[in-house]
Structures are given as C-alpha cells and as structure tokens.
Amino acid sequence: MKKRNDRQKSDTNTVQETTLAQDLVQLLLKIVLLLLVVFLIFTFLYGIVRINDISMKPSIKDGDLVVYYRLDHRFISGDVAVFEKDDKTTTGRVVAVAGDTVDITKDGLKINGAEQISQDIYFDTTRFKNGVDFPLTVKEGQVFVLGDNRPKASDSRIYGCIDLKDIRGKVIAIIRSRGI
Numbered sequence: 001m002k003k004r005n006d007r008q009k010s011d012t013n014t015v016q017e018t019t020l021a022q023d024l025v026q027l028l029l030k031i032v033l034l035l036l037v038v039f040l041i042f043t044f045l046y047g048i049v050r051i052n053d054i055s056m057k058p059s060i061k062d063g064d065l066v067v068y069y070r071l072d073h074r075f076i077s078g079d080v081a082v083f084e085k086d087d088k089t090t091t092g093r094v095v096a097v098a099g100d101t102v103d104i105t106k107d108g109l110k111i112n113g114a115e116q117i118s119q120d121i122y123f124d125t126t127r128f129k130n131g132v133d134f135p136l137t138v139k140e141g142q143v144f145v146l147g148d149n150r151p152k153a154s155d156s157r158i159y160g161c162i163d164l165k166d167i168r169g170k171v172i173a174i175i176r177s178r179g180i
Helices: 002-014 020-044
Strands: 046-050 065-069 080-085 088-097 101-105 108-111 142-146 167-175
Touching: 020 046, 046 167, 080 142, 088 101, 088 108
Parallel strands: none
Antiparallel strands: 046 065, 065 167, 080 088, 080 167, 088 142, 101 108
C-alpha cells in the first residue's frame, strides 16, 4: 500500500504547471511561426500585386488585386501572366508561345495562320502604328501577350514578345477592390 502511494506522489511531481507568462511566450512563438510561414509562402510561391492599368479590362479592372503563382512558367494560350515592363507591373493574356507565328491583319489576330476568335474579347485586334512589325515568330523563352481591352492595351503589339525571365507568374485569382 505504501509503494502505491509513493508512486502516485512521484507521478504528480512530474507534472509541472505552466505559468501565465510561459503560456503567453508559447502563444507569441506560435504567432511568429505562423507569420513566418505566411511570409515565406507569399515570398517564394505566391505573390499579390495591385494592377493600375486598364489593359485587361473588364477581366481585371484598374485597382484590382491579383494573386499569382510564381513557380509555373509553362504558359498556354489563354493564361494570364503578371510581368514587368518599363518598371511597371501589369498583366496580359498569353496568345502565342515559343515557335508560334503571330500576325495581325485587317481580318484580326492570326496565330500560325489560323484566325483567332475569342468570346471573352469585346474589341477587334488591330495593329498599332508605332508597334512591332508583323508577322513575327515567338522565340524560345518568350510569349506574346495581348490585353483584353485591345484598343487601349499596352501589350506585345507595342513592345514585342515578353521574356519569361520578366514574368513574375501566372494569375490564379483576382480580388476586386471596388465595384462589387
């Protein structure tokens, strides 16, 4: 009987009570760890940027926040890319990738000789007077992008193909900041 009481006493002695200060320190460490994980995720995997451009209107409006994935640089026609051009971050819809031939005629946009018709684009695709010469072939490591707001877009018709190294990532979500 005495051995049993001694064992119970030793079990209760091993359990230590934590103080309020220790609990607060543990909580703060958990919060700091969580913030560090979120910071690392949005530094290396994802990015958020405010778009101050009307090139992609109505898909992406001036002032919208765009969430993009940094690690995927394999683009197909229709993807929306976030890229740097002239020290400005903007977006554009990929219409041609490496090896594709792009031509803009009076009939509209042609990729590899086929006329492109998109239900989401509300404007005709036309050339800009001071833009690039067509037809052009997209080189390896580049994409050709157009804005959805074709008459007012600043896109590859003006400055040519975009190098993949200038692309921050692929748009995965849009957060409307106004006009909801």
